Amino acid sequence: MTTGYLWDEIFGWHDTGTGSLFPADPDVGHQPLNHVAHPDTKRRMHELVCVSGLIDHLTRIAPRPATQEQLRRVHTAEYIERIVRESAQPKGGDAGDGISPFGKGAHRIAALGAGSAIAMTEAVVSGAVDNGYALVNPAGHHALPETGLGFCIYNNVAIAAKHARAELGVERIAIVDWDVHHGNGAQAIFAEDPSVLTVSIHQDRCFPPDSGLIDERGTGPGEHYNINIPMPVGCGDGAYQYAAEAVIGPALHAYAPDLVLVASGFDPNAMDPLARQLVTTRGFVTLTRTVVEAARRSAGGRLVLLQEGGYSPIYVPFCGLATIQELAGVHVLDDPLLPVVGGMGGHDLEPHQKALVDRAAAFVADLR
Ligand SMILES: O=C(CCC1CCCC1)NO
Numbered sequence: 001m002t003t004g005y006l007w008d009e010i011f012g013w014h015d016t017g018t019g020s021l022f023p024a025d026p027d028v029g030h031q032p033l034n035h036v037a038h039p040d041t042k043r044r045m046h047e048l049v050c051v052s053g054l055i056d057h058l059t060r061i062a063p064r065p066a067t068q069e070q071l072r073r074v075h076t077a078e079y080i081e082r083i084v085r086e087s088a089q090p091k092g093g094d095a096g097d098g099i100s101p102f103g104k105g106a107h108r109i110a111a112l113g114a115g116s117a118i119a120m121t122e123a124v125v126s127g128a129v130d131n132g133y134a135l136v137n138p139a140g141h142h143a144l145p146e147t148g149l150g151f152c153i154y155n156n157v158a159i160a161a162k163h164a165r166a167e168l169g170v171e172r173i174a175i176v177d178w179d180v181h182h183g184n185g186a187q188a189i190f191a192e193d194p195s196v197l198t199v200s201i202h203q204d205r206c207f208p209p210d211s212g213l214i215d216e217r218g219t220g221p222g223e224h225y226n227i228n229i230p231m232p233v234g235c236g237d238g239a240y241q242y243a244a245e246a247v248i249g250p251a252l253h254a255y256a257p258d259l260v261l262v263a264s265g266f267d268p269n270a271m272d273p274l275a276r277q278l279v280t281t282r283g284f285v286t287l288t289r290t291v292v293e294a295a296r297r298s299a300g301g302r303l304v305l306l307q308e309g310g311y312s313p314i315y316v317p318f319c320g321l322a323t324i325q326e327l328a329g330v331h332v333l334d335d336p337l338l339p340v341v342g343g344m345g346g347h348d349l350e351p352h353q354k355a356l357v358d359r360a361a362a363f364v365a366d367l368r
């Protein structure tokens with residue numbers, strides 16, 4: 001098994017400022033604080049991959065900037081122009097919702113992330129590696145054709161999927177989004193496209209507001225090819241394991257994609273400030289095992305994971321390490337926090353959690 005890995009130091013230079021989540025404002029008490037999406041969390045994950053020795057089991061894939069044509073498969077020219085323009089300003093700008101600030105040069109960094117998603121996808125589809133993890137920054141899964149949103153500038157996973165369909169001869173793609181926030185971008189971009197199955201498991205109505213409801217199932221020819229699993233707050237490893245066994249695995253088996261892409265956010269983790277789930281490294285191992293097995297069954301193992309959210313600088317590195325270990329089939333380090341986060345309760349499957357997952361499981365029968 002060869003697993004590709006991609007990181008570039010410039011991802012650690014994405015400047016999200018000191019607005020924490022809102023601009024510092026002494027008049028209302030907002031003190032300056034690193035933005036929750038500060039790149040340090042992802043940089044720490046990369047450093048743990050290196051210091052743990054896991055990097056020695058991985059094949060380094062070179063980052064590459066997305067071309068204008070590749071960005072334009074998803075985003076409008078006007079939007080890209082605005083990002084390019086604001087990125088040239090000394091003070092940078094915002095992706096589009098007022099809480100996604102970026103510094104000077106953000107377009108170059110975000111375009112490198114999107115192009116790196118393509119580079120990893122090409123490496124996997126060509127067989128250079130069996131599967132891969134691209135630790136890109138900023139995240140992308142909320143970005144829409146005409147605007148960024150929720151810290152996302154360019155929709156990396158959608159850009160990679162469009163490229164695989166247009167340039168790599170891939171017919172059927174499944175996008176699994178396990179970031180704790182709804183994968184609204186891919187859902188919208190592929191809403192009418194049955195050649196791309198989108199599955200999002202997320203905390204119910206956390207972000208974007210009122211997005212990712214269970215009855216959002218695709219439209220027109222794409223109807224039934226979007227599955228949302230809006231998990232109630234407080235879901236731990238047991239609930240996520242049941243969702244993987246009852247929905248994610250069966251949906252991928254029924255759809256039989258030629259390539260599996262994962263929007264890999266670690267913000268379901270039990271120590272994350274931007275959601276209220278209880279997932280530990282055990283949960284991410286279960287999710288990873290599920291997509292590895294699905295890709296083995298129908299896609300020749302072709303599987304690409306792209307970094308999305310995750311805001312606990314303490315725990316995200318270990319969640320990422322556990323995920324990449326499972327992807328690569330190696331084990332270099334246990335999760336030292338598991339006795340803490342795994343011993344605080346909340347990991348048994350609860351009846352209300354099972355009931356929600358069972359509602360989503362019923363949709364698998366509609367997949368062809
Ligand atoms: O991790 C994210 C960003 C979510 C935040 C955006 C504003 C409040 C929650 N999306 O996946």
Ligand SMILES: [Zn+2]
Pocket residue numbers: 179180181265267308309310
């Ligand atoms: Zn998120």
